[in-house]
Amino acid sequence: QVQLVESGGGLVQAGGSLRLSCAASGRTFSNYAMGWFRQAPGKEREFVAVINWSGSYADSVKGRFSISRDNAKNTVYLQMNNLKPEDTAVYYCAARRSFSSDFSSPMFVADYWGQGTQVTVSS
Secondary structure (H helix, E strand, O other): OOOEEEEOOEEEEOOOOEEEEEEEOOOOHHHOEEEEEEEOOOOOOEEEEEEOOOEEEOOOOOOOEEEEEEOOOOEEEEEEOOOOHHHOEEEEEEEEOOOOOOOOOOOOOOOEEOOOEEEEEEO
16 A cells, blocks of 8 residues: 655745655555646646656646656655746646556556645746
8 A cells, every 4th residue: 555645835926936745655666657647626637747767748847847756765756847827736646556557648547646735826
């Protein structure tokens, strides 16, 4: 069993930065591909980024967001720079015990989800 706990959300002005963290319990963190998703009010949850062997990103955040992981700390990070009001959402981390899983697929199913952290970007 893996538990995921996100932190680092908050209120920031457009153009600002935030770093989200997702701490995972359990001793097999390194065996999981980790990703970030977000859900804005009235919208579907959408893929943001994934790190398996390397990072990949949704087009909407490419060049502004960076995903990384520290297996020694059982933590995955999402560095968000040049934030825009349209980045406002609840951000969730997800874990999947398959490095070949396509996190960007609408059919993606995570093994575990965090509870989410709110990010609000004011204009």
